[in-house]
Amino acid sequence: MRKILALILTLxxxxxxxxxxxxxSSTDEEIKPAQPQEQTAAPEPTPAPVAPAKDxxxxxxxxxxxxxxxxKPVATKKGAKTEAQVAAELTMVGHxxxxxxxxxVMPSKSSxxxxxxxxxxxxxYIDVDSSNVTTELRPSPTGQYxxxxxxxxxxxxxxxxxxxxxxxxxxxxxVKARNINELIRFDGSTWQY
Numbered sequence: 001m002r003k004i005l006a007l008i009l010t011l012x013x014x015x016x017x018x019x020x021x022x023x024x025s026s027t028d029e030e031i032k033p034a035q036p037q038e039q040t041a042a043p044e045p046t047p048a049p050v051a052p053a054k055d056x057x058x059x060x061x062x063x064x065x066x067x068x069x070x071x072k073p074v075a076t077k078k079g080a081k082t083e084a085q086v087a088a089e090l091t092m093v094g095h096x097x098x099x100x101x102x103x104x105v106m107p108s109k110s111s112x113x114x115x116x117x118x119x120x121x122x123x124x125y126i127d128v129d130s131s132n133v134t135t136e137l138r139p140s141p142t143g144q145y146x147x148x149x150x151x152x153x154x155x156x157x158x159x160x161x162x163x164x165x166x167x168x169x170x171x172x173x174x175v176k177a178r179n180i181n182e183l184i185r186f187d188g189s190t191w192q193y
Contacts, residue, residue, distance in 0.1 A: 081189075083137070083139065086137060086145055086186055087135075087137045089186075089191065090135045090137050090145075090147040090149075090184075090186070090191065091135050093147075093149075093184070093191045093193075094133050094134075094135040094147070094149040094151075095130065095133050097149055097182060097193065098128060098130040098133045098149070098151045099130050101128045101130075101151070101153075101180075102127075102128035102130050105126045105128055105153065106126070107124060107125045107126060108125055108126070109125045109127065109156075111125075112124060112125045112158065112166070112167055113125065114163050114166050114167060117159075119161075120159050120160065120161060120166075121159070121160050121161070121162060121163050121165070121166035122157050122158070122159055122166060123157070123158040123159075123160070123166035123167050123169070123172075124155065124156065124157055124158075125155075125156055125158075125172075126153050126154070126155055126156070127153070127154045127156050128151060128152075128153050128154075129151060129152045129153070129154060130151065132151065132152060133149065133150070133151045134149075134150045134151075135147060135148065135149055135150070136148040136150070144185060144186060144187060144188065145185070145186035146183065146184075146185055146186070147183070147184045147185070147186060147191065148181060148182070148183060149181070149182040149183075149184065150179065150180065150181050150182075151180050152177055152178065152179055152180065153177070153178040153180055154174045154176070154177050154178075155174070155175050155176040155177070155178070156172040156173065156174055156175070157172060157173055157175045158170075158171070158172040
């Protein structure tokens with residue numbers, strides 16, 4: 001039975017009865033070629049910035065500090081944000097992310113990791129220093145900014161004679177610090193992380 005079906009399929013395809021393999025079909029005359037879609041006019045390009053004129057001494061008109069102080073729009077869309085607005089949003093998002101890291105880091109101050117060290121017990125937890133959050137904004141020519149959020153995680157050890165004392169003592173010392181760099185991207189309207 002399988003051999004007969006394979007033979008029928010082969011004969012049907014070789015005689016050109018299938019439009020999939022370039023065969024002719026009576027419906028070919030009915031098919032119309034695809035019509036091109038209406039195209040919208042491209043937005044007018046913005047004029048190129050004029051190069052600063054040189055004075056008589058041959059120096060440029062603006063210094064690097066003056067150029068950095070200029071506020072540039074992020075995109076040419078309606079409601080575009082300036083670089084200063086984007087930087088302010090980055091600072092706000094950076095503090096929000098550091099606060100979120102402080103809430104969700106494990107082991108936390110409320111649930112310390114306790115281990116025995118000789119006769120004493122040591123309770124370890126991680127503390128996020130959300131007061132020293134720094135942000136850096138790096139512009140790109142495409143309008144998508146990249147932001148760096150930097151903060152520090154401190155590993156704290158609390159010593160006690162018993163397990164309960166190591167869990168509840170407030171006198172802890174910092175044994176290690178980790179610098180955390182988080183990289184996020186601005187897509188023109190919001191920060192993506």
